[in-house]
Amino acid sequence: MGPWLDGMTTWLTANPQWLAAAVFIVACVECLAIAGLIVPGTVLLFAIAVLAGNGALSLGETLLLGFLGGLLGDVVSYLLGRHFHQSIRRLPGLRQHPQWISGAEAYFQRYGIASLLVGRFIGPLRPMLPMVAGMFDMPFPRFIAVSLLAAAGWTVAYLLPGWATGAAIRLPLPEGFWPEAGVVVGSIAVLVGLSITSSLRRHRNATLIMSVMSLVILAGLFIGYPYLIQFDQGLIALVQEHRSASLDRIMVMVTQIGEFRAMFIISGVLTLLLLIARQWRQAIFAGATLMFTALANTGSKWFFARVRPEVLTDPLTSYSMPSGHSSGAFALFLTLAVLAGRGQPPRMRLTWLLLGCLPAASIALSRVYLGAHWPTDILAGAMLATCVCAASLALSQRQTPLPAMPARVWWLVLPSMIALCAFMAMRHLPHALLRYAY
Template identity: 70%
Template sequence: MGPWLDGITGWLTANPSWLGVAIFLVACFECLAILGLIVPGTVIMFAVAVLAGSGALSLGQTLLLGFAGGLLGDLVSYFLGRRFHQNIRRLPGLRNHPEWIGHAELYFQRYGIASLLVGRFIGPLRPMLPMVAGMFDMPFMRFAAVSLLAAAGWSIVYLLPGWATGAAIRLPLPEGFWPQAGIVGAGLAILLGLSIHSSVGGKRYATHLIAGSSLIMLLGLLIGWPYLAHFDQGLMTLVQEHRSAAADPLAVMVTLLGEFRTQVAIATLLIGLLLALRQWRQAAFAVGAILGSALFNTLIKWTDARARPEVLLDPITSYSMPSGHSSGSFAIFMTLAILAGRGQPLSFRLTWLLVGSIPALLIAMSRVYLGVHWPTDVLAGAMLAFCLCAASLTVIQHKEPLQAMPTKVWWIILPSLVALYGFFALHALANAISRYQY
């Protein structure tokens, strides 16, 4: 695959005007039924995203092209299933590999809409689930709504790392940036590896290990941030270099979704509904994770007393580390992801965590984009939330595992939370537009 990939990237480097088309097509093929199982689209997407980040395309253009291509692949797959139904099994490839569609059918029948959202991030399921949804005559508007949401998150997860890598290589970053970035990256990789390994092995101490690893990473950031100045300054430079007037209102809207008032309202609604629906252990878990993150964030922030970046014309006077927006948002969305994953296969539990991290990550990134937090601030906030979520789950599961909530409970909780977030999003959008209309 090496020479073939080198040939593609070499040709695109010499013909950058075709890079946008390449991103669109690769994203489409990666999500297209059957073809997505054959083409190594993930590797190619990272490679073309690196080229895009080197100056050929903006981040917005790259994500939009990936989103549109993935969405087209979903729609074609859906209508293939809708048109041929069970006769789809006679297509070349599926005749010899019935297991390709069999696994997707099993997940779709068991988890319905959730399978489309979560399966988007699981390689073998991604290109097949839209086709299966069409085979089972899922209403198109329902499929389209879920596909829009899934495609948006998927494009960020699959294209942002490559684009950021290309942009970082292009910019003249501080001399010590890459060694320090390597240290941070290695720490995150170890944390992720230990978490997945202990979870895959079904170890009883998995949550203990995740809580302890997150705590060690958090302490490392709290003690070591003065020695990560090149990493912070370099990443801040990279982000500020790509600020645009068009994206500023959106960043303000996203960051307002993570402000204290919004977090309090969402947490109160979630915990209140859990108590009203007699989900006592789930409510206790949510209290420990969300309230614990808020209390420890305040304590650490005043103890560490780190100054904020001097990017704003009117700098914020409160302390910087850890980011309250980051810790609170990760605590809320990780709590929901953990509860959603109860009783499901490991791949779905891990993918729920990935899906839940996307909105929290956007809120955290908006703080760096707007220049009100250093990158290590938002990373410390995330580690604090991971630690408290794992610790709270450990305590709750001391005697017996936390059980999955009934579907009828989710049909009350999710619409309520979406409606409240929607209200705050509209209010935040109005505030953002009013700030930048002049």
């Protein structure tokens, strides 16, 4: 596949007018039944996103094209399954490789709707699950609602890193940017690698390892942020160059979910709902994680007294390090992800954690986009929340593992969380847009 991939990217570089179509088509093929297992779509998507970030397409255009392409792949796969049902096993490819569909079928039967959301981030399952959903006659409105949510998260996770890499290569960044970025990215990679390895091997202290590693990185950021100024300034300059009125509106809506008052209300409602449902241990875990994260963030912010970037027309006067939006969002969504993964195998628990990081990272990144925080601020907030969440989980499971919550509790919790987040995103939007003008 190497020469073919090199030839494809070389041709797109020479013909950038076809890049938009390439993003759409590759995203569609990556999510298309059978084809998504054959074509190296993940690698190709990253390469095309790098080319797009090199000046050919804006971030909004790249994400929209990827989202629409992936959604089309889902719908076509679903319709194939709905039309052929069990006869689809006789199609070319599936006849020679029955394991491709049997694995997705077992996964769908076990996890239902959640399989479409979680399986989107598991390579071999991603293109097959929509087809299996059609085979089992899942109602189309229910399928499309879940697919819209899954496609949005998948697009950000798979296209944003490549686009940002392309944009960073194109711009004249400060001289020390790349070494500092290497230190930051390397530290996060070590944390993620150790967490995944210890979890998959069912290490008894996996949660404690994650907490300690997060604390070490947090301490490094607290001590070393004055020496990461090229990294901070370079990323701020990169992001500010690509601001637009339409993306501003989206980012302001996202950032409003992470405001202190919004996080306080959402966290309080979550803990209260768990208490009403008599999920005592889960309520204690959630309440402790959210409360101690908020207290630690406030104390750290006053201790370091770091000044915010001077990007906004009317700069915020509160201190910057660590980001309260980042720590609050990661604490909330990691808590929900941990509760969702209870009683499931390690691979599923890790996938739930990945899903929880997506909305949290969106809120955190909105702060850098809007110029309200330095990049190291949001990293410190994420590490703080991860450390507290992992430590709280380890303490909660000292004697017995935290049990899985019944489905009826999730039908109470999830709609409430979604409704609250949507309300917080839309409230006082015109005033918020003026607040974050640059």
